[in-house]
Amino acid sequence: MQVFKNYLERFAKLNQEEWKLIESKVKTATLEKGEYFLRQGEVNKKLGFIRSGVCRYTFLNEQDEEITKYFIREQQWLSGGESFTQQIPSENSIQALTDTEIYVIHYDRYRQLFSEIRDWAVLIQRITEFSFAEKVKNISPMLSQDARTRYENFLRTQPDVVQRVSLGHVASYLGITQQSLSRLRRDLAQQA
Amino acid sequence: MQVFKNYLERFAKLNQEEWKLIESKVKTATLEKGEYFLRQGEVNKKLGFIRSGVCRYTFLNEQDEEITKYFIREQQWLSGGESFTQQIPSENSIQALTDTEIYVIHYDRYRQLFSEIRDWAVLIQRITEFSFAEKVKNISPMLSQDARTRYENFLRTQPDVVQRVSLGHVASYLGITQQSLSRLRRDLAQQA
DNA sequence: CTGTTTTTTTAACATTTGTGAAAAATCGCC
DNA sequence: GGCGATTTTTCACAAATGTTAAAAAAACAG
Known part of the structure; x- marks a missing residue:
C-alpha cells in the first residue's frame, strides 16, 4: 500500500x-x-x-x-x-x-x-x-484538433495505454471511427 | 447577496x-x-x-x-x-x-x-x-458528435448564452470554424 | 449621421472523416 | 494446432468540415 x-x-x-x-x-x-x-x-x-x-x-x-x-x-x-x-x-x-x-x-x-x-x-x-x-x-483541447493531432497527443501523453487497450476503445476516446484510426496509423507509419 | x-x-x-x-x-x-x-x-x-x-x-x-x-x-x-x-x-x-x-x-x-x-x-x-x-x-459528449448535434445541444442546454456572445466564440467552443457554424445555422433555418 | 471597424454570411473548392462491406489478421479456447 | 470469434485493415464512395477570399451586415465611435 x-x-x-x-x-x-x-x-x-x-x-x-x-x-x-x-x-x-x-x-x-x-x-x-x-x-x-x-x-x-x-x-x-x-x-x-x-x-x-x-x-x-x-x-x-x-x-x-x-x-x-x-x-x-x-x-x-x-x-x-x-x-x-x-x-x-x-x-x-x-x-x-x-x-x-x-x-x-x-x-x-x-x-x-x-x-x-x-x-x-x-x-x-x-x-x-x-x-x-x-x-x-x-x-478539452481535442475538440479543436483534427483526428491526427488528437492521436499524436494521445500517444505522447498516454503511451502506456495504447499498448494495453484495443484500437476500438482508443478510437472511441478520440471521437473517431475505428476505420479512421486504422487509416491514420497507416499514414503515420508510411511517413516514418 | x-x-x-x-x-x-x-x-x-x-x-x-x-x-x-x-x-x-x-x-x-x-x-x-x-x-x-x-x-x-x-x-x-x-x-x-x-x-x-x-x-x-x-x-x-x-x-x-x-x-x-x-x-x-x-x-x-x-x-x-x-x-x-x-x-x-x-x-x-x-x-x-x-x-x-x-x-x-x-x-x-x-x-x-x-x-x-x-x-x-x-x-x-x-x-x-x-x-x-x-x-x-x-x-465530454461533444467529441463523438457531429457539429450539428453539438450546436443543437448547446442551444438546448445554454440557450441564454447564444444570445449574448458572438458567433465566433460559440464556434470556438463547439470546435468548428466560424464559417461552418454560419453555414450550419442557415441549413437549420431553412429546414424550419 | 457617417465613416470605420468588427462580425457574420456566402461561395467554390480542398481535405478530412464517416459509411458500409468485405478481407485479413489476431486472439482465445478446447 | 485448429477453429470460431473478435479485432484490425482495406477500399470505394458519400458526407461533413476546413480554407481562402470576398461581400454584406451590424456594431461602434466621433
Whole structure:
C-alpha cells in the first residue's frame, strides 16, 4: 500500500495514526478483463484506486453506444463522481480493459473519515480538483484538433495505454471511427 | 447577496454567524466587456462568482489561438482552478464577454474560512465536484458528435448564452470554424 | 449621421472523416 | 494446432468540415 500512501501524501501530510486509520478501511480486490466496476444505473458504493491495470469510464450516447470518456490507469481513481459522493444512480459505467488490481474503500467508511481525520475534507477537495483537472486538460483541447493531432497527443501523453487497450476503445476516446484510426496509423507509419 | 447565499446553502447549511463571516469577506466588482478577470501566466488571487453577465474560460492551442473551453454565466464560478487553490501560474484566461457583475473573495480571506467555518472544507469540496462535473457533462459528449448535434445541444442546454456572445466564440467552443457554424445555422433555418 | 471597424454570411473548392462491406489478421479456447 | 470469434485493415464512395477570399451586415465611435 506504500504507493497509495505516497499518492495521498502528495495532497496532504498524514501522521502515522491517520494513515493506520485509512489503511484499516482499505481492502484489495481484483477486476478481470471485461468486468464492470460500476454499471450505469447503479449507485456507486465503493471508491477504487488502481494498483495495476487499465479501465475505461464510459457513457451512453444518443444512439446507445458505449463511448469511452477516458481511460483510468495506475494511480488513478475509479469513482462514479457524484454517484459516489451523493449516493445516486450513475450515468456512467467503469469497465476493466485488462486484469486490474485495486484498492477499495466503501462509502460508509469513507464517510467516517471526515470526522476521524481532521484534514480529510481538504485532502479530498485537492484530489477531486486534481483528478478533474487532469481529465479536462486531456479532453478539452481535442475538440479543436483534427483526428491526427488528437492521436499524436494521445500517444505522447498516454503511451502506456495504447499498448494495453484495443484500437476500438482508443478510437472511441478520440471521437473517431475505428476505420479512421486504422487509416491514420497507416499514414503515420508510411511517413516514418 | 441573497442569491449567493442560497447558492452556497445548496451545498451545506450555514448558520447566521457563519454567513455573516463569509459576507464580511466578499466584495462586489464589475468587469467590462472584453476585460480579463484572469490572464494566462498570472497567479489567480481571487475567486469570483457571477451575479450577472457571461465570461469565457480559455486556453491557448498549439497555434496560439485563444480557444473557448467553456462559458461561465450567472451563478457560476470564475476560478483558475489549481492556479487559485495552489497559487501557481494559470494556463488559462478568463475574459468577460458582456459587462459582468461579480462577487469576489481574495485568496487570503478564502483560506481563513477553513479555520473559521467548521464545514468550509466540505462545502468547497462539494462545490468543486459539482462545478467540474457540470463542465465535463457538457463538454465530454461533444467529441463523438457531429457539429450539428453539438450546436443543437448547446442551444438546448445554454440557450441564454447564444444570445449574448458572438458567433465566433460559440464556434470556438463547439470546435468548428466560424464559417461552418454560419453555414450550419442557415441549413437549420431553412429546414424550419 | 457617417465613416470605420468588427462580425457574420456566402461561395467554390480542398481535405478530412464517416459509411458500409468485405478481407485479413489476431486472439482465445478446447 | 485448429477453429470460431473478435479485432484490425482495406477500399470505394458519400458526407461533413476546413480554407481562402470576398461581400454584406451590424456594431461602434466621433
